[in-house]
Amino acid sequence: MGEIDSKEKLIDLMSLYKNLVFSVCLKMTGDYFAAEDITQETFISAYQHLKDFDGQSEKAWLCRIASNKCVDHLRSAKRRELATSDDELIRMESVSCGSLLEQYVATEVMQNFKDSCDGLPEPYRTPAKLYFEEGLTAREISERSKEPLKTVQSHIYRAREMLKKKIRKEDLLT
Amino acid sequence: MTDLDRTIEYLSDDDHNELIINIENEPQIQAPSYIDRNVISIVETAERRKVLNFRLYCARVGFAVAVAILFVCIVPLVSNLKSDILSNGYFAEESLDSKEDVLALKPVKTKQEVMKEVNDPGYFEKTEISIRSHIDDLLK
Incomplete structure (x- = not known):
């Protein structure tokens, strides 16, 4: 796939799934700006790995990239939080009990x-x-x-x- | 995997599908329109950087090849010049006196002359005086 084709494909993907990906990020992180960053990262990552995509379900593929990036973001945010707070055990338990999907x-x-x-x-x-x-x-x-x-x-x-x-x-x- | 990573796990396929269904059932949210522009701009910048890096790499490789070719051309010339110098015998012809000439310049005493000198009764005194004078010269 040529560079121009890839770029056109990226534009297509963004116009079709931008709102969905942004919603996934918003729901998982609950942070507008983090969701914005992760949405951008998702499309950049999709563009970089367009050759590896099997072509089955673009929607599921993009949402999977977005959700994995959201989990990475939450983990790193949690690490930063733990580094500054002492009540880490209480916080960790609260995350493990609640489902990510029902947080926001x-x-x-x-x-x-x-x-x-x-x-x-x-x-x-x-x-x-x-x-x-x-x-x-x-x-x-x-x-x-x-x-x-x-x-x-x-x-x-x-x-x-x-x-x-x-x-x-x-x-x-x- | 750390304890923290275990507490926030990646979504299973079922959870993932449930998430998509939930979002599609909720009222649609408009993503900021500038996301498209930002993504395209980031991608284009990365592409430009990639092209620039490739050109830089090509220039480096080209320069290295040019230097290598230059060496390949120069080294035989230098070694030829060196062998010419040696084979033409510049150093051999260059004012080196023969052994006979060198010996002819120095007065060499015969065995008889030496024996005669040694058998002379004042020889040891003369020798002693000359040695002492040498030592004195050296001490001075």
Whole structure:
């Protein structure tokens, strides 16, 4: 399979299964930004191993890559957590008892993310909502709001950092 | 596998299928649209880097081959030059005096002359004085 064919195949896969893969990641990690990263990693990994794919079920294959990556992410997150906390045994037991599949509801995680976006102060809220929720590019937001591109990019970057902190802090508290 | 890895295991096929069915039954979630752009950009950057690395590798191999060919061409020339120098006998012809010439320059005493000198009664005194003078010269 040529390089251009592989790229076209990747674009096809993303347009068909992006939402499903993202939902799997969201459900398993409960973290919007981790889900976003893992979704990207899943498609990159799929692109790299396209030659090895037996061609049976693309959906199952992609979801398997995504779920394995989510488990790896949870394991490494747990390791980081254990390195900083003393009550490791209690935490480990709680993970082993609960099923991974029942930990998060994807729609709830998305709703929490949208609420967090709404809670951002201006001038970060509007670009964040346009970028994360409506899927506009930084250039499109800049044209719409008549602000310099660099300013919009920096607002999006800062909004992302604020959202990450806020969401992960809420997760720790719950 | 560590204890931690055992507590968070990879999904079995059944769990995996259940997960997909559950997600498909829930209201669909829109993934961020920039994911496509990011993935394509990462893939293209990786491809460009791969091509660049390959070109760099080709350049290195080409350079190494060129140097090797240069050596192959130069080494016989150098060894020919060396053998020419030796075979032409530059060093042999270069102002080396023959044994006879060297001996002719030095006065060599015959056996009779030496015996005569030794049998001379003042020989030992003369020799002693000359040795002492040599020692004195050396000490000075």
